[in-house]
Amino acid sequence: MTDFTNASLLVTGASGHLGRAAVEELLARGASKVIAGTRDPAKLADLAEKGVEIRKVDFNDPAGLPAAFAGVDRLLIVSTDGIGTRIAQQTAAVEAAKTAGVKHIVYTSAPAARPNADAGLNPEHFWTEVAIAASGLDFTILRNHMYAENNLMSLPQAVASGQLYGLIGDRGTSYVTRADTARTAAGALLSAQGKAIKDVTGPAPVTNIERARIASDLTGRPVAVVTLSPADLKAGMIAAGLPEGFAEALTAFERDAVSGHHGVVTDVVERYSGRRPEALADFLASNKAALGA
Template identity: 75%
Template sequence: MTKFANSTLLVTGASGQLGRIAVEELLARGATKVIAGTRDPSRLADFAARGVEVRKLDFNDAATFESGFAGVERVLIISTSEIGRRIAQQTAAVAAAKAAGVRHIVYTSAPAARPDADAGLGPEHFWTESAIFASGLDFTILRNHMYAENTLMDAAPTIASGQLYGLVGDRGTSYVTRADTARTAAGALLSAQGQTIEDVTGPAPVTNVERAALLSELSGKPVAVVPLPPADLEAGMVSAGLPDAFAKVLVAFQRDAVAGYHGVVTDVVERYSGRKPETLADMFNANRAAILS
């Protein structure tokens, strides 16, 4: 559905990977008043040439908020990449959106968003969601599950070592591609109404054992799962060169997979994008050359 195709629609972070796909999807689905917000408008000259209004909108610069949100009816707030600063950035953006008269906020959140100190990125999303709820505006919270592309970071090393490290008791993760989440977000911007929270998932939960089997099938080499307790997994990540803070985030994600939070499966991707979500196996096959190079 494209009920709001003629409304003024803003995508923040439009020069990022997810933002670009979302803008492309809005245009493909007939949106007539698309605004692309970015801290560096020069990066979106291609969109400007196609009739998209490009505005400077920097979540670290409140002076850009008034003009950035002016006249906007519905906004897609894509969670920023600055871990540790996102609560301040995003709650300020929500307040600015309300002040500008925005009617509906679509926000890219994460599953099981909660304020617990050991919940990884959960608190940043929880407090942003809380600000949206308190705004009194209509909203669609899209709790994007783990991006399938994140598994590409360790795919080649895992195949080379023949070992995939993970927490004991993994119950599966419903990996979803970034493109599927972007198209879902565009669909929500075009059609969602009221106040809803939606889990955005892939078609099925994939355990570490199943992921290892996919990599083995792709490469023709054996890959075994090595289950570890959280402290050992985190220590291994740090010794492999990951920053300690990032290792803690990744382990928190895996703890949530053990708890079952990441095994949820919904029809949200298909409902908002009109397409069935891509499987992890298909994503691996599409990136086969890069993984095996």
């Protein structure tokens, strides 16, 4: 496996959870030319003290991106939080990378990225993938599966109410921790070659029934799964106060769990990070207090 430890490596969104963790992993693995990109360089003063070069990288300023990427060999584009604007933001970043002479792009995408109108947030990832492929640059697209951390938002409510809502026919989700995805992204930046799309998953798919059992075992409180149709699940989320667009996106994720898109399991985490991915049950046990136990 080729080692790009001494190449110039830039991580965008480095003030976010995944980006910062990826930078820390690059340093831990001996990378010598690490660049952290962020809209607010002041937030990364501690990384500068560790020898990281800090650059202002603003995806809303496409004219400034070629200069921000100047001299960079390999680029990790952490998908932005600009839902609704990500295609324009990330396409501009890809174009700037090509202009700047970047040789390899690593991008954090989503499972089963596709342009279908009912695919939730997936079209934004799909069209970014298309832009990367069309650039002619080498790339590694990392389709990060559902973050294990998302359970810390949904399961406390299920524990409190005793009910976990999900779609009829759920076939499981291969939850992966954000730490595992960050280590994987850093590993890809350090070693990946060619052009490839990889699914980044946890060690096994976990169904809603299994999630409810884990939550119940950890808290000592009964949690029952309530299965609904997509329309009823979306309506329930809206009634609970979620914006309609967000409720539709979450319902789309659930539909993909029913179709099997989220049940894929690969060895990509272990291959690029050097360690097995953490199981959801172990992650939740480590965060037991957040469940309301």
